[in-house]
Amino acid sequence: MSKIAFTTEIIVILCITAGFNSVANAQTASPIFGDMTIQHPFSPDPLTVRGMSGGSIPGSKIAGKAETAPTGPCKGFVDETPDHTLKLTSKFDYLKLVVQSPADTTMIVKGPGGTWCNDDFDGKNPGIVGEWLPGTYQIWIGSYQENESLPYTLKITEVK
Structure with a gap:
């Protein structure tokens, strides 16, 4: 093997290893998937963030x-720490938070x-x-089965 081919092979291995380390580090990151700070009015509207629902702690706890009342039951299982933190720097006369997920989730x-x-605000x-x-x-997003993780998008909007 030539010196150039050997060097290229080492660089490729180092790049692959660096990629694996990034993924491993991402999995050990804080369970808060996105902190947001907004004021009225905000743009873009809707504001969206993504995450994975679920955990081992009952939502009622x-x-x-x-x-x-009047928003509903505290069901499902969540993590101890919130998935998101939303800071509002001004009052909102109307604000809507809706989760979109392929499975039944709670908030x-x-x-x-x-x-x-x-x-079950909008379907499931x-x-x-x-x-x-x-x-x-x-904000916590829960799953119905303990330790079940489901992908979701949290949409925040001022549009009625």
Whole structure:
């Protein structure tokens, strides 16, 4: 083997190894998939972030109750730490958070003024709509089976 071919082979191996290390490091990263800070009005609308639902902790334990009125039941299993943190720097007279997933998911939101849970807002996708105060909101996306991870997109919009 020539010196050039050998050097090229080492570079390829190093690049592949570096790629594997990046993937391994990504899996050990914080379970918060995206922190967002927005004010009224915001752009682009809708704002979307992605994640993987689920965990081992019952949603009712995170919420501290079995149901929140009028938004719904605190079902499913979630991680101990929230999947997303949403900071609102101004009041929103109307804001909608909706999860889009190929499977049945749940949502818990904790923030100024309380805790809200939802299941099946739009088909089998959870969502929460209403007036939102300025402050920081923690968002958990749950799965119905313990430790089941499902891909989802969280859509945040001011459009009714």
